[in-house]
Amino acid sequence: MQTEIAVSEQGSPIRDVSPESAMVDLMGGAARREIQVHEHGFVALVDVMPRLAPEGQTGDAAIVQAARVSYGAGTKKVNEDRGLIRYLLRHRHTTPFEMVEFKFHVAMPIFVARQWIRHRTANVNEYSARYSLVPDRFYVPNRDDVRAQSKLNRQGRDEPIDEDTAQKFVSYLEKAESMHKDYLELTERGLARELARIGLPQSVYTEWYWKIDLHNLLHFLSLRVDPHAQKEIRDFGEAMLRLIEPIVPLTVEAFRDYRMESMQLTRLEIEALRSNSSELATENKREQQEWLEKRAKLGLD
Ligand SMILES: Cc1cc2nc3c(=O)[nH]c(=O)nc-3n(C[C@H](O)[C@H](O)[C@H](O)COP(=O)(O)OP(=O)(O)OC[C@H]3O[C@@H](n4cnc5c(N)ncnc54)[C@H](O)[C@@H]3O)c2cc1C
Structure with missing residues (x-):
């Protein structure tokens, strides 16, 4: 060196x-x-x-x-x-x-x-x-990627949506382009950019x-x-x-x-695993669903 x-x-x-x-x-x-x-x-x-x-x-x-x-x-x-x-x-x-x-x-x-x-x-x-x-x-x-609201996850999408709804979605999105034309016109008329952008x-x-x-x-x-x-x-x-x-x-x-x-296993999941049970000792539906997903990933079902 x-x-x-x-x-x-x-x-x-x-x-x-x-x-x-x-x-x-x-x-x-x-x-x-x-x-x-x-x-x-x-x-x-x-x-x-x-x-x-x-x-x-x-x-x-x-x-x-x-x-x-x-x-x-x-x-x-x-x-x-x-x-x-x-x-x-x-x-x-x-x-x-x-x-x-x-x-x-x-x-x-x-x-x-x-x-x-x-x-x-x-x-x-x-x-x-x-x-x-x-x-x-x-x-x-x-x-x-245009899919229906997930039935399991309130924050997600799931199955493909029907063609009619997909078309309606596309025309709804296309309105963005005409909004942008209005935006440009307003700025050309002198409206402040910080206001024009809010629509x-x-x-x-x-x-x-x-x-x-x-x-x-x-x-x-x-x-x-x-x-x-x-x-x-x-x-x-x-x-x-x-x-x-x-x-x-x-x-x-x-x-x-x-x-x-x-994956991380919770105490309840480890207990279920030990007793070879697909049931989780909780009333919480979301937690039970997560356990089922983990079991599927582990190839247990
Ligand atoms: C799938 C998903 C869904 C979500 N849904 C929602 C929702 O519905 N509504 C919503 O509001 N948010 C939602 N979020 C955002 C989520 O709650 C977090 O705000 C976001 O993921 C940032 O995570 P974080 O705070 O761990 O990360 P970062 O801000 O990147 O922080 C990294 C880590 O630094 C530490 N840290 C940073 N700042 C502080 C602080 N001020 N005090 C203490 N520790 C700190 C923490 O340990 C933190 O984990 C969602 C996120 C995901 C991934």
Whole structure:
């Protein structure tokens, strides 16, 4: 390891420590990596911290480095790094994951942004519809995503809806375009943009820069890539997961194994499992339904 001493004008010298191997850009020199989501939306990864990693390593190295601070630097093999990351994630030792940060540029419909903004542990800077005009971009779901109200989940959709209702839905959404024409006309007449925008529907798009550390991003993804989340925000979450996977592959692998594709059992569920019963000792219908879903996932029914 080379050490160069740069002479500072005041105080102690500044020491520059160079790595033994060359440093590589984790974004491969790209200014942004973008995935289109729906017709008008996108998620772009525009920066990552650390941006550089020693050749042959990934952003996972920053997590391992932080976790090992108490033991000092040592030569550890990749499979040991993998074991450590998996241990940290399994046991919710979360702070090392805060050492990695991602900055995204996202364009999404307002109704998705409303769900997204509930996650408070990120830094956000959003497009101003007081300052600028709202572009004429509107979200219209694919026919396959136009479904009936779920009978089991009051917050979800389920079976495909009949053609007539689907057509009515599309013409209802198309009114957004004529609303947008009125919006433009009102601004051309001199109405303040901050007022003109208030009649626009939730299907119009907004954009923001969103910066978050990996620990909080995993929390966001565990809620928003989950089947209980609305399909539209799930599509954005899945795109983000794809974007971060090459940057922190070991963490994403552990996240899939221990969070996304795992399940938590309650005390009542463990008791039901022990007595090999599909009945849960509760009157709560929702809890019973959740138990049935878990049993199905476990292949018990
Ligand atoms: C499927 C689904 C349905 C939902 N339905 C509704 C709904 O009907 N109505 C509704 O209002 N919301 C709803 N939400 C939003 C939900 O209640 C949360 O507000 C949102 O998911 C953000 O979660 P969070 O607070 O854990 O995340 P973040 O804000 O990202 O926070 C991450 C973690 O930081 C900690 N934290 C952050 N801020 C604080 C704080 N001020 N004090 C203490 N701890 C803090 C908490 O541990 C939190 O879990 C829904 C969310 C989902 C996923």
